[in-house]
Amino acid sequence: MTVHALAGVAGLNALFLSSGAALLWAVRGFRDWVDVARLAGLAYIAGVIATGALWTLLLIAGVPFSLFLVLAVPVALTLGFVAIGRRSGRSLPTGGRLATGAPLIVTAVGIAVTGLLLEGLFRISRLSGLQWWDAWAFWIPKAKAIYYFGNLDEEFFTTLPGASYPPLVPVLDAAAFHVMGSPDVVTLHVQYWLFGVGFVWALAGLLAERVPGWILWPFVLLVLVAPRIGRRFHITEADLFLDFLFVLAAVLVVVWLLDRKRWRLVVATLLLCGMVLTKREGMLLAALLVAAALVASAREWRSTWPPLGIVAVATALVAAPWRIWYVVHGVAGEGPSDGGLDPTANAERLWPSMRLAFDVLLSSNYWSVLVPVTLGALLLAGLTRAWVLTSFFGTLVLLVTLGGGWITWAIPELPITQELGGNPIVRYMGSVALLCAAASALLLGAAWSSVTPRAKDDA
Amino acid sequence: MKRATLAATAIVLVPLLAYPLVTIAGGAPRFPTREECIHPPVDGQQVDVVFGRFDSPQAAAGVRDEVISVGFVGTGVLPDGCGRWKVVLDGVPSIDVGREIQDEAQTVDLHPTLELASDG
Numbered sequence A: 001m002t003v004h005a006l007a008g009v010a011g012l013n014a015l016f017l018s019s020g021a022a023l024l025w026a027v028r029g030f031r032d033w034v035d036v037a038r039l040a041g042l043a044y045i046a047g048v049i050a051t052g053a054l055w056t057l058l059l060i061a062g063v064p065f066s067l068f069l070v071l072a073v074p075v076a077l078t079l080g081f082v083a084i085g086r087r088s089g090r091s092l093p094t095g096g097r098l099a100t101g102a103p104l105i106v107t108a109v110g111i112a113v114t115g116l117l118l119e120g121l122f123r124i125s126r127l128s129g130l131q132w133w134d135a136w137a138f139w140i141p142k143a144k145a146i147y148y149f150g151n152l153d154e155e156f157f158t159t160l161p162g163a164s165y166p167p168l169v170p171v172l173d174a175a176a177f178h179v180m181g182s183p184d185v186v187t188l189h190v191q192y193w194l195f196g197v198g199f200v201w202a203l204a205g206l207l208a209e210r211v212p213g214w215i216l217w218p219f220v221l222l223v224l225v226a227p228r229i230g231r232r233f234h235i236t237e238a239d240l241f242l243d244f245l246f247v248l249a250a251v252l253v254v255v256w257l258l259d260r261k262r263w264r265l266v267v268a269t270l271l272l273c274g275m276v277l278t279k280r281e282g283m284l285l286a287a288l289l290v291a292a293a294l295v296a297s298a299r300e301w302r303s304t305w306p307p308l309g310i311v312a313v314a315t316a317l318v319a320a321p322w323r324i325w326y327v328v329h330g331v332a333g334e335g336p337s338d339g340g341l342d343p344t345a346n347a348e349r350l351w352p353s354m355r356l357a358f359d360v361l362l363s364s365n366y367w368s369v370l371v372p373v374t375l376g377a378l379l380l381a382g383l384t385r386a387w388v389l390t391s392f393f394g395t396l397v398l399l400v401t402l403g404g405g406w407i408t409w410a411i412p413e414l415p416i417t418q419e420l421g422g423n424p425i426v427r428y429m430g431s432v433a434l435l436c437a438a439a440s441a442l443l444l445g446a447a448w449s450s451v452t453p454r455a456k457d458d459a
Numbered sequence B: 001m002k003r004a005t006l007a008a009t010a011i012v013l014v015p016l017l018a019y020p021l022v023t024i025a026g027g028a029p030r031f032p033t034r035e036e037c038i039h040p041p042v043d044g045q046q047v048d049v050v051f052g053r054f055d056s057p058q059a060a061a062g063v064r065d066e067v068i069s070v071g072f073v074g075t076g077v078l079p080d081g082c083g084r085w086k087v088v089l090d091g092v093p094s095i096d097v098g099r100e101i102q103d104e105a106q107t108v109d110l111h112p113t114l115e116l117a118s119d120g
Helices: A003-027 A033-038 A040-060 A067-087 A101-125 A133-149 A154-159 A168-180 A188-207 A213-225 A239-259 A262-276 A280-296 A298-328 A347-361 A370-383 A387-410 A425-451 A453-458 B003-025 B057-069 B095-106
Strands: B047-054 B076-079 B085-092 B113-116
Touching: A003 A040, A003 A067, A003 A168, A003 A188, A003 A262, A033 A040, A040 A067, A040 A168, A040 A188, A040 A239, A040 A262, A040 A298, A067 A168, A101 A188, A101 A213, A101 B003, A133 A154, A133 A168, A168 A188, A188 A213, A188 A239, A188 A425, A213 A425, A239 A262, A239 A280, A239 A387, A239 A425, A262 A280, A262 A298, A280 A298, A280 A387, A280 A425, A347 A387, A347 A425, A370 A387, A370 A425, A387 A425, B047 B057, B047 B095, B057 B076, B057 B085, B085 B095, B095 B113
Parallel strands: none
Antiparallel strands: B047 B085, B047 B113, B076 B085
């Protein structure tokens, strides 16, 4: 780990932040500097995805991946979004007032404790070795191939394990290698830690709009201390990165169902596009998220289903180029070999597969108390008639869990086990567990606002 | 600046600055030595029987083949996380079983060591 490598990573992430902040300013605008600070995490993640998705699509189209491209794309995006914002009449943020009294102190304590935990996680990230099988077997080799060859080397990419996995994460890794000056796989863990910091900041910033601090921060901390979440922030694989995008997209979509602010759907669409370029499970999770939104907004389908349809079409269009690339290059598809839709096939595996998914969902060894707390929060929010939130999160948790069962059921080669090397179910179910943290905060926030007149006025 | 704002600023900044400063005051960060990659076995936990560490996977594979040829089936080559490759029979359930394997190995002039099993 050299100063050069760390400085390169810092510079690249500053570019991610600038492109994402410009994007948010163009589609939403900022009230004041407090607003900017609150949404800086979301801006960073949006910048990572906008930049990374464009790099990925250019790479698939055959544009050589070079240091010039690494720097030019985020700079061009920043300038482009600033130009759009100016044409839309956006004004620059000015001033800003913090909350006062107890809420301010609660927020300060939450930020301090969260920050300390993240600093502790940085100590793991700064000198971590490449010890996880998927990371050294194909994620990092793919990144090194992009770094060295500047393209999707056909022979290499079609023969590695996980050949059909989309290349967004290796592209982000390769970009980091370019700014570090070498394929420094130790310093790369700092990049993943920064993704984790961005996610935590984005989640807290989004939830803070609707959830009081005393409800919000315990869930942020729970994310960091849950055994299979916070302690894996530095791991150079795509699982947690995909979960970050899924959870932020879910929060943006469900809050859009409540307030219909269009910028939320624009940013959610970007994150969904990131999901389908990250892992093959991203397609499934994106589809289930849209399905849950359709269910939760069924009573107002005339106004909600058309925009959600546009979101689905845009996501599918972004997913298509990579699927075309691997089909053209003879790589086997992403789904089960027989399509996975015949209910009579592998019937004896159906119940054990579903049971496996629910066992993993309810395991406190993986997710601490996140899932039981969410079940309680769903009940409370249901009792206080927060129907949209309850139906959205209830449907989504159920669908994603059933999706996990479906993966095991429909791919007979997968043993019915929680063993990490045999079945991806534990990795996959991390998406539900992380979703539960956001869901619990929003559900409890809604329940609280319904029983406290002052909170109701604020909501 | 109001008193509450000052207090909130202090609540955030003091621990966030103090923690790295205290950490750095304890000395500059350092890499572990290669010896620190080797952890002694612990009662009640699985152990690895290690037949040696090598700088290249080819050298390790050669020793692995010799170890297997004298009967220690299941022995493999794994990276040790510190830049070397270890020839290891993993998944041994206890220290006692590991010692039995060591005794058996010494009859064919092999001298493996016992280590705490590494995470999969």
